[in-house]
Amino acid sequence: MNANTIAAAIRKEIATGQHPYGSRLPTVRELAEQYGVSQQTAASAYSVLAALGLVRTDRRSGTTVTAGRQADAHLGHFTPPDLGAEGAQAWRPTSGGDAAEETTLVRQITATDDMNAWGIPEGSSVVERTRIRSVDGAPVQHKLTVLPYTLAARTPEGYDGIPPMLAPVGAAPVRPPHGVRMADWLGWDVAGTEVVITTEPMDKAAADALGVPEGTPAFRIVGISRDGEGQTVVVTVTTAPLHHRVTLNITG
Known part of the structure; x- marks a missing residue:
């Protein structure tokens, strides 16, 4: 052996x-x-x-x-032109267990040079949100969300609370009504989403969050949603250790 x-x-x-x-x-x-x-x-x-x-x-x-039981980076039910079909799940445990999600960072920053590749102009005002997903207390995914501040500050019609994308760390998550995509609820006009999946060394933020050495190989799932004019609406970067899975349901 x-x-x-x-x-x-x-x-x-x-x-x-x-x-x-x-x-x-x-x-x-x-x-x-x-x-x-x-x-x-x-x-x-x-x-x-x-x-x-x-x-x-x-x-x-x-x-x-330093890793938990296997989980899915599940991209949802794909119904062109977007990934937000009713019933979609952003992620789920593969083999059961107590699943949890925690927002660990919400901040307004100036867009950096590397965000140009996502269609977000350097120097523009953006909001970064970080979430850690866990199964049975073990961190399994690090998810970074980046979007223009003007879109992050939107509130749904008839909603009086803090804009959902600006809810601070520790606040209860604000979710759209059942069967409604967050993008539609906030009026983002998402026309399509491009998803790129690669295996790359983890950056420091993801590695620290997942409790592994920086540079550990991992899945890197970048989703870029754009409006009808091709402008970037929101970007998500999900990092998951290689012993997890990346799945997708094609429904149409």
């Missing part, structure tokens, strides 16, 4: 929750005895898992699980 085979077995156990987030795995010696291999092979298996961001090895604390 080689290191990749052992790593694959442990990865499956992490994905199904047999090794919960934060738990300690067997020592290298114990792992070698369990699989009947050399300690070098056992150590290599842990190196493979560490490279995927699934574990962290420390001389004093040993090898600790």
Whole structure:
């Protein structure tokens, strides 16, 4: 048995929750005895898992699980020209568990140079929102939302509260009526959404939020919604460790 085979077995156990987030795995010696291999092979298996961001090895604390059970970065039910069909789910646990979502940052900033690639002019006023999604207390997704301030400040007709996209950290989430897309509720005139999925090293913000080293490989899902004139309405950047899944339902 080689290191990749052992790593694959442990990865499956992490994905199904047999090794919960934060738990300690067997020592290298114990792992070698369990699989009947050399300690070098056992150590290599842990190196493979560490490279995927699934574990962290420390001389004093040993090898600790840094990932939760598998979850979906679910893009919803795709009905052209948008991803916001009734019944769409932004994400969901793959194998059950207590799912939670927390807003950790809401701020108004000046658009940076790298936002030009999303169609957001550098120097314009935008709002950034960050959410962390968890299953059984283990962080599984980091989601950044960026949109022009003028659109973020909109309120639905007949709504008297804080603009939903400006609700501060700690406030209860404001959701549209059942069967209504947030974009339609806020009058954003979304004509289409482009989604680009790549595997890339995590940036520092996502890595810190998910409890893994910066640069850990991950899914990076960038969704850019535009109006009928091609202007960017909202951008979402979802980061998920590679042992999770990215799914989509085609309904029309």
